[in-house]
Amino acid sequence: MSSVSPSSAAPARAPDLTPQDWLEAGQSLLRRGGLRALKLRPLSEELRVSTGSFYHHFADFDAYQGQLARYFAEAQLTGLIEALERAAPDPIDRIRLLGQTVRRRGSSRLAIAMRAWAESDPRARAAVERHDSLMLDFLARCLTDAGFERNDAEVRAYGLITLGLSKVHAPHLDMETLFDRLLAIMTHRAPVE
Known part of the structure; x- marks a missing residue:
């Protein structure tokens, strides 16, 4: 057998x-x-x-x-922003939750790939521009809700986004710790004289 x-x-x-x-x-x-x-x-x-x-x-x-390309900039991102706004009433906690979500999903790698694609495709370029506009607005609104003037909030929002797009090789830095420390710097107020 x-x-x-x-x-x-x-x-x-x-x-x-x-x-x-x-x-x-x-x-x-x-x-x-x-x-x-x-x-x-x-x-x-x-x-x-x-x-x-x-x-x-x-x-x-x-x-x-x-x-x-449209999915990157529209349904996916607007859904994320709405979920963050529901999940965290505190504006700084919303930004922190965004950072955790970006790391968990690998969204930075996707955003970098989309930017490379945008160099050769107008649809991808329009999607990246829309994505950045929505994300900058969300972060600036959070920072404005935390008490910053709109112009200052926009500059700080831009700084936070550039961290997510950074390709700097720094193996001694843990990205979660780095994000938390940079968020603390970006939300710190100078002493009033």
Whole structure:
């Protein structure tokens, strides 16, 4: 009697996918490999489906890229901002929660990849500009709510955003500690004379 080993199971097929699933998968590829990683076959492999299922949601890859760019700047970001505003009544706590969310999601790597893409695609450029406008406004509103004048709040907001986009190699610095310390600096008031 011969023994037969069960064959290794094929990867589980992804459940019915939504356009958002495809957009999230595209962002995952952008985070890991930039625009050169954003191709149909790797995208399908990421979701464990055939390339044909892509066309149930998108007319072509160009249309997909346009939706991916808009997703970065609109639905995803506005949803995050609304969630932060509900989650933390204190404006500085909202900024701190944003920093934690950015680190957990790898949003800085995505923002850097989007900026590289924006160099060659006007849709990505418009998305990055919209993203920055929404994020700067959110941070400036938080800082204004914390008592800073609007002009000062905008400069401080810009400083906080640039930290998230920093590619400086500093292995001795823990990003969470660095963010918390820079947030303390950005929200500190000079003594009144």
